[in-house]
Amino acid sequence: xxxxxxxxxxxxxxxxxxxxxxxxREVPPxxxxxxxxxxxxxxxxxxxxxxxxxTGRPSLKRIAERAxxxxxxPLDVVVYAIYGLAMVFFAFPVLWVVSASLRPEGELFxxxxxxxxxxxxxxxxxxxxxxxxxxxxxxxxxxSVLGVAGILAVSVPAAYAFSRFEFRGRRGLLGLVLLFQMIxxxxxxxxxYSVMTSLGLIRTRIGLILLYIGIQTPFSxxxxxxxxxxxxRELDYAAxxxxxxxxxxxxxxxxxxxxxxxxxxxxxNTVLTWSEFVLAYTVISTESExxxxxxxxxxxxxxxxxxxxxxxxxxxxxxxxLVVVFxxxxxxxxxxxxxxxxxGQ
Amino acid sequence: MATAGPDDFVGETVxxxxxxxxxxxxxxxxxxxxxxxxxxxxxxxxxxxxxxxxFSDESLIxxxxxxxxxxxxxxxxxxxxxxxxxxxxxxxxxxxxxxxxLSGLVLALAIxxxxxxxxxxxxxxxxxxxxxxxVPGIIIGLIWKVMLVETEFGAVNYFLGQVGIGxxxxxxxxxxxxxxxxxxxxxxxxxxxxxxxxxxxxxxxQRLYEAARVDGAGRWARFRHVTLPQLKxxxxxxxxxxxxxxxxxxxxxxxxxxxxxxRATQVLAxxxxxxxxxxxxxxxxxxxxxxxxCINLLLTGVYLYAFDIGDEI
Numbered sequence: 001x002x003x004x005x006x007x008x009x010x011x012x013x014x015x016x017x018x019x020x021x022x023x024x025r026e027v028p029p030x031x032x033x034x035x036x037x038x039x040x041x042x043x044x045x046x047x048x049x050x051x052x053x054x055t056g057r058p059s060l061k062r063i064a065e066r067a068x069x070x071x072x073x074p075l076d077v078v079v080y081a082i083y084g085l086a087m088v089f090f091a092f093p094v095l096w097v098v099s100a101s102l103r104p105e106g107e108l109f110x111x112x113x114x115x116x117x118x119x120x121x122x123x124x125x126x127x128x129x130x131x132x133x134x135x136x137x138x139x140x141x142x143x144s145v146l147g148v149a150g151i152l153a154v155s156v157p158a159a160y161a162f163s164r165f166e167f168r169g170r171r172g173l174l175g176l177v178l179l180f181q182m183i184x185x186x187x188x189x190x191x192x193y194s195v196m197t198s199l200g201l202i203r204t205r206i207g208l209i210l211l212y213i214g215i216q217t218p219f220s221x222x223x224x225x226x227x228x229x230x231x232x233r234e235l236d237y238a239a240x241x242x243x244x245x246x247x248x249x250x251x252x253x254x255x256x257x258x259x260x261x262x263x264x265x266x267x268x269n270t271v272l273t274w275s276e277f278v279l280a281y282t283v284i285s286t287e288s289e290x291x292x293x294x295x296x297x298x299x300x301x302x303x304x305x306x307x308x309x310x311x312x313x314x315x316x317x318x319x320x321x322l323v324v325v326f327x328x329x330x331x332x333x334x335x336x337x338x339x340x341x342x343x344g345q
Numbered sequence: 346m347a348t349a350g351p352d353d354f355v356g357e358t359v360x361x362x363x364x365x366x367x368x369x370x371x372x373x374x375x376x377x378x379x380x381x382x383x384x385x386x387x388x389x390x391x392x393x394x395x396x397x398x399x400f401s402d403e404s405l406i407x408x409x410x411x412x413x414x415x416x417x418x419x420x421x422x423x424x425x426x427x428x429x430x431x432x433x434x435x436x437x438x439x440x441x442x443x444x445x446x447l448s449g450l451v452l453a454l455a456i457x458x459x460x461x462x463x464x465x466x467x468x469x470x471x472x473x474x475x476x477x478x479x480v481p482g483i484i485i486g487l488i489w490k491v492m493l494v495e496t497e498f499g500a501v502n503y504f505l506g507q508v509g510i511g512x513x514x515x516x517x518x519x520x521x522x523x524x525x526x527x528x529x530x531x532x533x534x535x536x537x538x539x540x541x542x543x544x545x546x547x548x549x550x551q552r553l554y555e556a557a558r559v560d561g562a563g564r565w566a567r568f569r570h571v572t573l574p575q576l577k578x579x580x581x582x583x584x585x586x587x588x589x590x591x592x593x594x595x596x597x598x599x600x601x602x603x604x605x606x607x608r609a610t611q612v613l614a615x616x617x618x619x620x621x622x623x624x625x626x627x628x629x630x631x632x633x634x635x636x637x638x639c640i641n642l643l644l645t646g647v648y649l650y651a652f653d654i655g656d657e658i
Contacts, residue, residue: 076462083459083464086452091476094488158380179645182648184641188395215388246370275479277483301487
């Protein structure tokens, strides 16, 4: 419902005045919609030709009419300006890095400035892949896929339990889960080394995967519980009458309606595990065979200092998989964020 | 009858097993057990360990460790550098919150308006903003490193040079370095505020706008007296979450400036990391971790209060 689409709304609020704007409401000329224009301004008198011939040049009224014809209001212009600024600020750095990564050696620093390189070269990418990018990509993919699978396997039953069971300590436990969701994992990096060592998980991918599962489940539980809560319990009862136990009910009846929630949790955690740096850096440490993208790229830039092309190429490869996944699925992503973070408002 | 015996036995066993599974499946514990183990091992235990470590002089280069009581804390609280870190963290967090929430609000309103008016490009804008948010933190640091190269060949310095400014030492000047981290942080963080506030806007009942319009309220009046008051809870929650997030920032600054020049951009998380892993003083690092934990807990309390979570659970 547009908040200025008053033709329809006025009709509802005041039926006697259909199609006419209330007289007490100021309507700036530019803010009128097509329909209003036709109804009000001309009254059969002001035809286009008349306006021009009277004054000999396009009058203000004429301009306003034309603006109304493409339906552009002053505020639209402001909003378009905001869009433009936002696109420059948010998209330009990414485009610039892509552009820098594609240049032959030396061209980055040549005048005049150009976003599209004169000559495309993949030499920076060769450099990145020689440094071990394939290993990092493999490790990050492995950690993300297994991590997300683990997170789902752990958080779906927990979310089901919080949504469907009544038990003592439920509120307290749920509060605890929320608390862990809020506390930043950065805080545990100091003890992490000794904790992971004593569990025999230091410098292992499985250790990192288990750590991600432990860290990310609280958020996933909260989000999934929200989805479970929206499913009527009658569905459960019906399944139980048909002889399903709870596990079968979850598998055959509830999993389908919460599928969007599962998708959101999966997308979210893919992004988080793929991007995570500080925990991976602490757990994987200097084991270069086990580097994830973030660690690999970070060490790469330490090594190549001021080779901006190479750093740009490493950045592009590191974010490309996420960008592709994200652009394909951003609708669900936004939906999940809005629903997940604002539950209980 | 002779053959019925074993069949009965098998049937009974199957029944018993089925009943046993049923009872197990009807109890919440098996459902929650993996979560509880995960939380205990990877969240609770490390936190307890951090607290214990903060009372010791544990170090990565000495094998033996002694209990030193509150020494790490007194040392921290009398260390002028600690207050410098607090100041830097405070400036970073405060500016981040103001910039994230303000730009998030403006973008959310602009996109909401665009959707309602069916303007072009609102989806592209949203995707552009969100794209910045999913880029891994380390890579954001590097992207801005490339953007802010300090000669006139850096993209930003080039454009500034065109209007007669610069070149500006974005990363080697202590104060500008902090500004650079804040800008890079805003580049990443605006999306979150935007989505939160956009979600809030969808929840404002349309009849409030209709009523305001009937009362003759103009656009500004409607924003001031309908939109803002309705958004207040969302704005508050967003502010708290962004604050927590900003206070714990690590990766982006680690890659962009590494805490430098000197210690000009060394926020608490980096300070902790440096003490623990560069100076090998785990005990001191742990004490900083406990300070961060307290700040996190305090802000979470505020968040819970805002959410009035008691009723929700």
